[in-house]
Amino acid sequence: MKALAGYLAGLLFGLGLAISGMTDPARVIGFLDVAGDWDPTLVFVLGGAVITTFIGYRLVWRRQTPLFESRFQQPTRRDLYTRLLGGAALFGIGWGLSGYCPGPAVASLPGLSWPLAAFLVAMIAGWWLSRRIRPSQ
Known part of the structure; x- marks a missing residue:
């Protein structure tokens, strides 16, 4: 069930990207071109994602445990470090x-x-290289 839920979530995400036109790199570059021919489409996609995430997290955190896991997995590291900033x-x-x-x-x-x-x-190649430089913990 966990794998099926992951596949369905990925399918929904991919469909959302395709329907919103975010698979077209010209839209993204147009959004980033604030001094030129700016395309605000990405603002609406991001706004929809923020609203969906806000509501979704409010519903999820009401549960004692996730549906397909024994506990919630949250990041423990909260500091900014060179690798994080460089990767970003x-x-x-x-x-x-x-x-x-x-x-x-x-x-x-x-x-x-x-x-x-x-x-x-x-x-x-970047994913492969990052695994060779410092394996995940």
Whole structure:
């Protein structure tokens, strides 16, 4: 059931990205181009996500345990550190240059193009490299 719930959540996320047009990197780049031909579409997508998350968390935290786990898993580290800031900066630079982040890139796979393929190769290489530099704890 846990895997099925994950697949259904991923499917819903991918459909939302496709319906909202966020699989089109030109929309994301248009949103980031505040000094040029600005496209505000992403604001509405992000606003919808914030509202959904706000309501969802209020409902989830009323439960004693999650549906498919014995306890909630929350991050314990709360400080800002170099690897976190560096990773966030690399993510932002890659997002701004390509118009893709991992979710929309995977949702865009049916319309695979050379820029998308290059992004996916770079994303997988970065993931692989990060695992080799410092394995997860």
